[in-house]
Amino acid sequence: MKITFLGTGTSQGVPVIGCDCEVCTSLDFRDKRLRTSIHIEMDGKSLVIDTGPDFREQMLRERINHLDAVIYTHEHKDHTAGLDDVRPFNFSQNLDMPIFGRKPVLEQIKREFAYIFADNKYPGIPRVILHEIKNEPFEVEGIKIQPIDVLHYKLPVFGYRIGDFSYITDVNYISDKEKEKIKGSKVVVLSALQRQEHLSHFNLEQAIATVKELQIPNAYFIHMGHRMGLQRVVDEELPEGMQLAYDGLKIEL
Template sequence: MKITFLGTGTSQGVPVIGCECEVCRSLDFRDKRLRVSILVEVGGRTLVIDSGPDFRQQMLRERVKRLDAVLFTHEHKDHTAGLDDIRAYNFMQHMDMPLYGDQRVLNQLQQEFSYIFTNATYPGVPRVELNPIQNEPFEVFGIPVTPINVLHHRLPVFGFRIGDFTYITDANFISDAEKEKIKGSKVVVLNALRKEPHISHFSLSEALAVLEEIGPEQAYLTHISHLLGLHQEVEKELPSFVNLAYDGLVLSL
């Protein structure tokens, strides 16, 4: 399995217009973050989790020539706004793009991208195939996927476990039952927005406490705001098994 971090930031993580903080002025490429998304290559298939506003730029940067499916964690715009740009893969692959998400999320996509779903579609619009999922295992082209149900304040969000890899973003609560699904993962990716508490995201200390409890061999932090601090400085504060992810980071499992 090959994992590529397409983006590790949030809308507070990209350079902010007029902001003069040290992260926004940093020349370290690891401090330059696009909206959070990840590419998973497994079993001869290529999956993306979330297609945010930077989706096209991310796919071009990584030269992703084939895309087999998109999985959505939730319906917030910073995770869905790039959906229109799957049309290039429709054209190249001559197939409708399978989308997987909670029915609530798919309903929101149909509302926000209504032109895709009208009966009289305009030539060239994205072509999709909707696949509702619930909090139970499912398969994508024969690849087993286990959803992890977490809370983003009061909003249910899905993380996903694929083999020994678990990916969770936009969470500030994970129940004990859902943590059991994660345990045994060799690599866990978890959100850590900033050091200060936040109403809907894990802070750095909260994320580290969850990772200590779950005990993966290796963990990476994502959905990082510029308020967390400089990559090279934050890295020094982390336990030996935890690293900050950065855009373009590639893992092999």
């Protein structure tokens, strides 16, 4: 399994428009963060989790020329807004794009992208096939995926476990039952918004504590805002086996 971090930033991205803090003005490429998304290559298949507003740029940067499916964590725009840009894959592969999400996510997509589902379709619009998923294992192109049900304040969000890899974004609460699904992973990717406490996201301290509790040997933190601090500074402070992810980072399991 090869994982590429397409984006590691929070909903505003980093730098933030109009901000001149040391993070937003940093010349370190790792401090430039597009909206959060990952690409997974496994068994010859190509999957993306979430298509945020930067989806097109991410596909071009990583030269991803084939995509088998899109899987959504939740319905917020920083995770769905780039759906229209699956069109080139429709054209090049001559296939409708399978997209997977829980019912509220698919309903939101139908509203936000109503033209895709109109009775009289405009030529050249995205072609998608909706697949509703629930909190039970499912398969995408033969790849087995286990949802992990977490909360983003009061909004249910799906994380996913694929083999020894667990991916959880936009979270501030994980029940004991759902934590059991994560245990035994070799790698966990987990949201850590900033150092300060936040209503709907783990902060850095809470993310570190969760990784320690679950005893995962390797952890990468994502969905970070500019208030997290500089990558080089934070990485030096983190416990062994933990680091901030950055856009373009690639790992293999």
